[in-house]
Amino acid sequence: MSGDSPGNAGGLTTAWSRAIIGGLLAAGVGRFFVSPGSRSTPLVLAVDALAHDRITVVVDERAAAFAALGYARVTGCPAVVLATSGTAPAHWYPAIIEADEADIPLVAISADRPIELYEAGASQTTDQVRMFGSHVRESFELGAPDPGALDRIADVAVRAVAAALAPRSGPVHVNARFRKPLEPTAEPATVHRPVRAPSIFVGEAAPSDAAMRFVRDAIAAAERPCIVAGPMPFGAAPRRDVARRLSRSSLDLARSAGLPVFAEATSGVAHAAEGAVIPLGAALEAGAFEGDCAPDLVIELGAFPVCSAYAKLAERLPSRIVVSASGARDPIGNASAFVLADATAFISALATSVAPATAERRRSCETLERALRAAMRASQRTLESSAAEPDASSAEPWIASEIARAIPSRGVLVAGNSLVVRDLEAYGAAHLGPDVTVLHQRGVAGIDGLIAGAAGARIAVPTDDPLVLVLGDVSAQHDIGSLTLLREANGALVIVIVNNGGGRIFEELPVRQAVDHVSTFDRLYRTPTVAGAFAHAARGYGIEYVAAAEPRSFTTALTQAVSRDGATIVEVVSQPEKSAPLRKDARRAARSAFEEALRA
Structure with a gap:
């Protein structure tokens, strides 16, 4: 047979x-x-x-x-x-x-x-x-x-x-x-026949009493301790609910213990309008981890941060305690201890058990917070001045800031990889509302499947809450076939393609200096998109498409797309030769304002 x-x-x-x-x-x-x-x-x-x-x-x-x-x-x-x-x-x-x-x-x-x-x-x-x-x-x-x-x-x-x-x-x-x-x-x-099968309930991996004593003792012994929250693997729990708990506990900890919390947008920890919960990318831009401000103890929550500047600084930190339910994972290799526990359970337990801050530590934390908020304001003024110039184009740092501002309460931002997420952390995170959910494909930081992932997330997000995916043009090319999934989107689904003419992140790597000829570098690494490719693809898949180049048109297109039911592709063409200098100008302004505020 x-x-x-x-x-x-x-x-x-x-x-x-x-x-x-x-x-x-x-x-x-x-x-x-x-x-x-x-x-x-x-x-x-x-x-x-x-x-x-x-x-x-x-x-x-x-x-x-x-x-x-x-x-x-x-x-x-x-x-x-x-x-x-x-x-x-x-x-x-x-x-x-x-x-x-x-x-x-x-x-x-x-x-x-x-x-x-x-x-x-x-x-x-x-x-x-x-x-x-x-x-x-x-x-x-x-x-x-x-x-x-x-x-x-x-x-x-x-x-x-x-x-x-x-x-x-x-x-x-x-x-x-x-x-x-x-x-x-x-x-x-x-x-x-009826199917009889058991239900499943999953609990949190709570930290042990011994681990909590160790961490509390380390905080008490440190002069400048802080919390750093990286991308958070929420696993078998609704991301929005857990992120809300994590944010509340982080703010409580910052207030009661005088412990600044530096959080990436991808962590789910919302930065506070007041209180020492600060975007990590903005803090790194201002120089908050350098000189006399450098922490002597960092407690890291979740996966290792996206911000590349943090990796260089982490190598020099005197003490790092890594808190993660995913195992003893440390790409730097200098962790002092691992607490194998759920980050939300850990931060909640720490907020209710750590000793209250001394008057000196509280003053130090408040001074750092004021200086960093001054730095973020100075950086934003630099971006806005650049966008207001005659014949200004949409530079990538300003785009990240504008996208963050455009997402309403309870909206969802899906961040692509490469330069997109770095600009979001440095220039956009400070403008995200406390109820905005941020998703990021950080597991192996690939650029594939981003459009499909956003379409799947759109199914799970309530219809009234808009979802915005921001990705680069190379990432969009990589997943162009997934545009077919967008036609059935219920609720606003906005795909912002930042077209900077190819893989610009390679220009910041040593390979750029290793390859002598620009044409060779462009052919092997930059791989720019064919002009008009996304407009043609959108038309072929029956997706609404808007092109924007200068700042005002991008703001208008984004605002309208977020308010519109269904999928919209907004392609914003940026000028990379203006984006790199603007990053330097914004960083310079942030550092100057930070140092001046510390001296005041």
Whole structure:
């Protein structure tokens, strides 16, 4: 009997598939991102029968996986990505790696051929067992439907979700084999049997009493301690809810302990209008980690910060305590201690147990805060003066500032990588409202899948809350096929493409000096976009498109797009030869104002 002869009844296959999907739903899966295919038919029909309103169909498997990541980043609920056999699941690989490094819960289900067709020359058949190697938390091989295991297969689905959620959230691979017939051939009672499966609840990894004593003693012994919050892997929790708790506790800590908190926008810790919770990028621009202001103890929360300037300074810090639930991870290699705990649980415990600040420490913290706010105002004045000049073009630091100002309360900002996120941290973070959610693909800092990720996040964000993705032109080229996902966007979805003529970040790396000829450098590294490419792509996919070059037109386009239902691409052409000098001018103004305020 061949592997695809009807030796397995369609009724058993249907019941088996519905038990799997029922188990996933009971365990808390939020949405299914499905790519069409034949071998996955039993599972796809089961999803349609049990969770019809939770399906998003994405033709491209790579885009589907990144869209699933975007959804899971917002909700903390595991998303499922489902595809047929062969090369289809291999397209998930970049997103699987990102989910692994960013601790995002994801269940990847690949349909597969029966074992007797392996290494037999069968079409669309390859070895899919453990195909994602060490990048997944667990791999489950289900085998073909088995009547003897029908009562327990839902439990296996629940265990897959549990592995995606704890102890460290991340991706899980499930390989599900099916023989033909793949379609239901009958409707026996077993097909409609109720699925009994347990629910899953995940708690926080709280810090131990010993860890808290160690940290409190370190703070008491330090002269200039501070908190630095980097990109926060919220894992199996709604990002907005946890970020709100983290922000409140951080502000309480800054006020009670006289402990300044320097937070990246990607951390979820909102900077306060008053109180010593300051954007890290702005503090680095002002020189707050140098000279007499340099801290002698830094407590780092979450992943290592994006700001490249911080990495250079961190190498010289006398003491660093790293707090993370993701393990003892330190790219600098000079951490004094690791506290393996959830950052939100840690900061909440510290805020309620640390000794109140002495009068001297409180004065020092307040002085630093005033000086940094003066520095941020001076930097912003420099950006605004540049934008107000006759025939001014939209320089990238000003663009970052303007985007942050344009996002209303409860809006969502998705930050791309490379120069985009660096400008956001240095010039935009100070202008983000306290209820704005910031998402960032920081796991491996790739530029792929950003548009798809934003589309997936848009599904999870309430319709009334606008979502803005800002990315560079090379990143946009990389994911241009995902524009097809934007047509079904409910609510405002704004894609801001900062077109600076290619990969400008390479101009800041040593390779620029190593390559003698500009033409060679442009061909190998800068890779500028063909003129008009994004306008043509938007037209082809039926997406609203606006081009903006000078500051006023960009502000108008952005304001209108944020208020409009549906997707809009706003392409802003910047002049890189003006952006680099403006960064230097803004930094110079910030440092001058900072030093003057400290002397006052």
